[in-house]
Amino acid sequence: MSASKHYQTYQNNSVNTASKGELTLMLYNGCIKFIKQAIKDMDQQYYEAKNTNIQKAQNIIQELMVTLDQKAEISKQILPLYEYMTHRLREGNINNEVAALEEVLQLTTEFRDTWKQVILKTRQNQYSAQGARV
Template structure:
């Protein structure tokens, strides 16, 4: 039990000290985890668990949609993709369609990988600025 509490404290600390960019990365990773679990649940005919995991993925996509800065041009391009992912998740849940889940997983993975590169590039620039001071 002590190990579980320590891990939970570590997770809470990681979230509480994360930058906005790191939180977004955590959201993408969580969404990927829930979609993969929903695929497994669907293949195992565990429809209750599938439904729960798809809803968790939908909630994450919803959070990503809400936090978009609509004044930034790229947000206007990202929003329809998030809306598409939401629709596909809903359809996958209703129709028990693994292919739709896999399609959304591809999108989320690509967003996550791109976001990871942005964070790394940002860190490199900050490090370069710090080294030149």
């Protein structure tokens, strides 16, 4: 088996065994990766690749929007931000505006970092609760 097949198997296993929180973190990381690549593509005037990477980032944000728990109050605050991010990606794509992509990159990074802290805090609470039961 080649190295790339091993890596693909590892990635598939990572996704298949991840918790919902970890999957959300993976989505944020993917979005960040595609925005960064789109910025590089724009700088190098690879406009077709830029468009493809921006569309991938938009698709991830759409997935994040769909998976929001509409019953949670925080979702009502996050949804407009996701909509704004999608709008700015579209503007950045149409106008070849790096600043728009960088703005969304910053927002996505903040969401990711916050989400990472939520996951860590949740794990700490779970381990603390398990330790108390032993």
